[in-house]
Amino acid sequence: xxxxxxxxNSIGVVETKYFTFAQPPNELxxxxxxxLGPITxxxxxxxxxxxxxTNAILxxxxxxxxxxAAGYHQGDKEPGWWDSMIGPGKAFDTTKYFVVCSNCLGGxxxxxxxxxxxxxxxxxxxxxxxxxxxxxxxxxxxHLIDHLGIxxxxxxxxxxxxxxxxxxxxxxYPDRVKCAIPIATAAKHSPQQIAFDEVGRxxxxxxPDWHKGDYYGHSQPEKGLAVARMIGHITYMSDQSMEEKFxxxxxxxNYSFKFTSDFExxxxxxxxxxNFVKRFDANSYLYITKAMDYFDLSGDKLxxxxxxxxxxxxxxxxxxxxxxxxxxxxDIVRQLKIRHADATYCEIKSTYGHDAFLLExxxxxxxxxxxxxxxxxxxNVKRI
Amino acid sequence: xxxxxxxxNSIGVVETKYFTFAQPPNELxxxxxxxLGPITxxxxxxxxxxxxxTNAILxxxxxxxxxxAAGYHQGDKEPGWWDSMIGPGKAFDTTKYFVVCSNCLGGxxxxxxxxxxxxxxxxxxxxxxxxxxxxxxxxxxxHLIDHLGIxxxxxxxxxxxxxxxxxxxxxxYPDRVKCAIPIATAAKHSPQQIAFDEVGRxxxxxxPDWHKGDYYGHSQPEKGLAVARMIGHITYMSDQSMEEKFxxxxxxxNYSFKFTSDFExxxxxxxxxxNFVKRFDANSYLYITKAMDYFDLSGDKLxxxxxxxxxxxxxxxxxxxxxxxxxxxxDIVRQLKIRHADATYCEIKSTYGHDAFLLExxxxxxxxxxxxxxxxxxxNVKRI
Numbered sequence: 001x002x003x004x005x006x007x008x009n010s011i012g013v014v015e016t017k018y019f020t021f022a023q024p025p026n027e028l029x030x031x032x033x034x035x036l037g038p039i040t041x042x043x044x045x046x047x048x049x050x051x052x053x054t055n056a057i058l059x060x061x062x063x064x065x066x067x068x069a070a071g072y073h074q075g076d077k078e079p080g081w082w083d084s085m086i087g088p089g090k091a092f093d094t095t096k097y098f099v100v101c102s103n104c105l106g107g108x109x110x111x112x113x114x115x116x117x118x119x120x121x122x123x124x125x126x127x128x129x130x131x132x133x134x135x136x137x138x139x140x141x142x143h144l145i146d147h148l149g150i151x152x153x154x155x156x157x158x159x160x161x162x163x164x165x166x167x168x169x170x171x172x173y174p175d176r177v178k179c180a181i182p183i184a185t186a187a188k189h190s191p192q193q194i195a196f197d198e199v200g201r202x203x204x205x206x207x208p209d210w211h212k213g214d215y216y217g218h219s220q221p222e223k224g225l226a227v228a229r230m231i232g233h234i235t236y237m238s239d240q241s242m243e244e245k246f247x248x249x250x251x252x253x254n255y256s257f258k259f260t261s262d263f264e265x266x267x268x269x270x271x272x273x274x275n276f277v278k279r280f281d282a283n284s285y286l287y288i289t290k291a292m293d294y295f296d297l298s299g300d301k302l303x304x305x306x307x308x309x310x311x312x313x314x315x316x317x318x319x320x321x322x323x324x325x326x327x328x329x330x331d332i333v334r335q336l337k338i339r340h341a342d343a344t345y346c347e348i349k350s351t352y353g354h355d356a357f358l359l360e361x362x363x364x365x366x367x368x369x370x371x372x373x374x375x376x377x378x379x380n381v382k383r384i
Numbered sequence: 385x386x387x388x389x390x391x392x393n394s395i396g397v398v399e400t401k402y403f404t405f406a407q408p409p410n411e412l413x414x415x416x417x418x419x420l421g422p423i424t425x426x427x428x429x430x431x432x433x434x435x436x437x438t439n440a441i442l443x444x445x446x447x448x449x450x451x452x453a454a455g456y457h458q459g460d461k462e463p464g465w466w467d468s469m470i471g472p473g474k475a476f477d478t479t480k481y482f483v484v485c486s487n488c489l490g491g492x493x494x495x496x497x498x499x500x501x502x503x504x505x506x507x508x509x510x511x512x513x514x515x516x517x518x519x520x521x522x523x524x525x526x527h528l529i530d531h532l533g534i535x536x537x538x539x540x541x542x543x544x545x546x547x548x549x550x551x552x553x554x555x556x557y558p559d560r561v562k563c564a565i566p567i568a569t570a571a572k573h574s575p576q577q578i579a580f581d582e583v584g585r586x587x588x589x590x591x592p593d594w595h596k597g598d599y600y601g602h603s604q605p606e607k608g609l610a611v612a613r614m615i616g617h618i619t620y621m622s623d624q625s626m627e628e629k630f631x632x633x634x635x636x637x638n639y640s641f642k643f644t645s646d647f648e649x650x651x652x653x654x655x656x657x658x659n660f661v662k663r664f665d666a667n668s669y670l671y672i673t674k675a676m677d678y679f680d681l682s683g684d685k686l687x688x689x690x691x692x693x694x695x696x697x698x699x700x701x702x703x704x705x706x707x708x709x710x711x712x713x714x715d716i717v718r719q720l721k722i723r724h725a726d727a728t729y730c731e732i733k734s735t736y737g738h739d740a741f742l743l744e745x746x747x748x749x750x751x752x753x754x755x756x757x758x759x760x761x762x763x764n765v766k767r768i
Contacts, residue, residue: 032641131641191626191649192618198650199614201643202657203587206607223590230583231615234576239709242575248680255678257416257515259585259670263677265575266582273586286643293647294639296632322706325623 014071034130042110043102047094060158060165066109108281127213159183159357186328200228226273238353313343318356398455418514426494427486431478444542444549450493492665511597543567543741570712584612610657622737697727702740
């Protein structure tokens with residue numbers, strides 16, 4: 001069940017930091033063949049890095065997340081997006097571990113993305129931003145981890161697109177990840193997942209305010225982006241959680257017999273859609289969803305044949321998640337087992353759908369806390 | 385499995401007919417309290433009405449269907465939308481039965497709807513068209529059935545929204561329906577179904593070409609309507625049927641690293657979306673989806689407590705249909721059984737999702753043919 005967010009066990013006031021690298025002529029070479037630089041990543045850290053630098057955990061966010069995973073920004077009433085999981089005594093216990101979270105490359109919350117200034121013409125990149133992959137996002141994160149002086153991460157963790165980054169970290173840098181926790185994710189998008197993303201992109205691009213991506217300084221394609229987000233929200237919930245939350249309750253006593261939001265569920269979706277456009281860049285939405293669709297570490301691509309990896313895995317999935325169904329997590333575990341990797345699969349009973357990874361705090365805490373502690377202990381024993 | 389459509393067992397060339405009624409001052413009183421008239425219904429008939437007028441079957445179409453259910457319009461290469469089910473020797477055997485199909489009230493294929501001319505100002509109704517319900521659609525159909533001289537229908541049949549009309553016929557006119565075949569439908573929309581409809585409506589209304597419904601004589605909101613249809617198509621298929629049809633196949637050999645349709649599934653959705661706008665009116669889309677969302681014959685509303693009905697039911701559902709999940713058909717059957725109605729529930733194994741009602745022809749034919757023949761035989765035996 002959803003846990004109450006209280007300030008008592010909070011990490012307290014935090015600040016976002018910025019790291020800039022890939023200064024020309026040392027740009028980052030992207031999977032698509034383009035070079036990009038300079039690159040800034042917005043990031044936050046919680047807890048203290050130990051002397052051996054063996055207690056660092058990287059948290060990777062989902063599509064609409066950001067670097068602000070925990071604690072409070074000065075003056076804010078709402079904490080970071082995974083505050084219930086990160087803090088003293090929580091799943092990611094900041095009295096023991098050093099937690100890092102960065103806004104992904106291509107994002108719009110302080111990291112370089114399509115809304116950033118292109119140094120070539122001092123205008124926002126817009127569609128001149130090169131198309132990226134999850135691999136590019138992870139390569140950028142790796143620069144940040146280098147910068148922080150961390151040779152090997154104790155853990156890389158994330159749900160949904162964050163889970164894709166977890167898998168990508170292991171595929172790209174297996175020797176730098178002690179344990180990996182991909183949650184409610186997939187080794188590749190199914191055509192249904194691609195289809196939902198594509199309809200969201202089409203909704204954005206159908207909005208005349210999109211202007212082929214060149215809307216900066218004007219109004220952004222708010223209506224199209226709101227529709228895209230509404231589609232998203234349906235897929236994040238389950239049939240059952242919608243029934244429990246809204247059923248067929250009306251906002252007024254009777255049908256309006258107009259095209260206003262009669263049903264509570266309609267009002268909720270419109271609210272979530274309208275709210276999203278205030279805090280998210282439409283082009284970032286296009287680039288990030290495309291990166292998710294291109295992502296494919298299925299089969300031998302996760303761990304190449306003949307390669308042995310020592311990374312331990314905890315793969316978590318949720319029973320009512322129909323956007324990232326159980327079989328996709330099971331496929332990841334199957335591939336890991338075939339390569340003789342140390343992998344545990346945990347299926348959490350939940351009615352929350354895909355949103356469960358943000359809501360099933362008690363269950364996740366129970367599983368993750370134990371797994372991390374055991375990995376950390378093994379780490380230090382081996383080092384002695 | 386999908387059956388090949390061949391001209392051999394086709395009803396042949398057919399024509400759409402038109403019936404106009406509710407001439408002022410005898411307008412139809414709608415559920416929303418408004419009066420509407422005159423009303424025209426486009427309809428087609430196949431086979432011959434017998435002398436006793438006991439062999440008439442009414443087919444009700446789904447959201448985007450029309451009166452042209454079977455046979456070929458002069459010069460057309462494609463037959464009507466349920467041609468594989470209607471014709472000599474088929475599920476609805478036109479050598480035995482007289483089959484009627486009408487475009488629903490509110491539609492845009494010849495029946496009165498928002499794109500029709502409002503007699504008050506000689507302009508298209510647009511949003512001056514009163515909001516309708518499934519009950520209103522059925523009341524209009526009832527006028528057509530009266531006009532055809534049919535006192536009691538042998539059967540009312542339909543899938544999806546067509547199935548809602550089947551249930552409504554029994555609720556409104558139980559003595560006029562010998563047997564009812566609701567397929568892949570629900571006694572009420574869940575909040576998830578309302579949510580999908582609402583996002584589709586929002587996509588239409590977000591398009592500036594919609595002009596608050598007043599787009600006739602100008603271009604219609606093509607982009608918004610195409611997005612709405614794309615969302616629909618995802619919900620009509622299943623995860624598995626999309627995997628079988630498209631998997632992750634690309635249209636070109638490699639990723640384009642642009643926002644074109646890389647994946648086949650993207651191209652398919654765009655094609656279906658673009659195609660739909662050529663043949664459907666955006667305002668009809670709004671009105672019809674709203675009617676589906678308002679529809680509620682759950683619980684006692686289908687058959688009031690204490691009422692006994694003699695209509696026989698064959699309720700058909702498909703295993704991979706996640707838009708109208710099995711439990712919704714099972715709920716209908718439960719309510720019928722509680723009221724001691726004669727109801728049979730048939731669950732068809734299929735990977736086609738909601739589209740199965742248009743594709744699982746062999747299974748449907750097997751079930752329906754037998755059920756109809758038995759009902760018809762019982763009918764005539766009783767009459768002798």
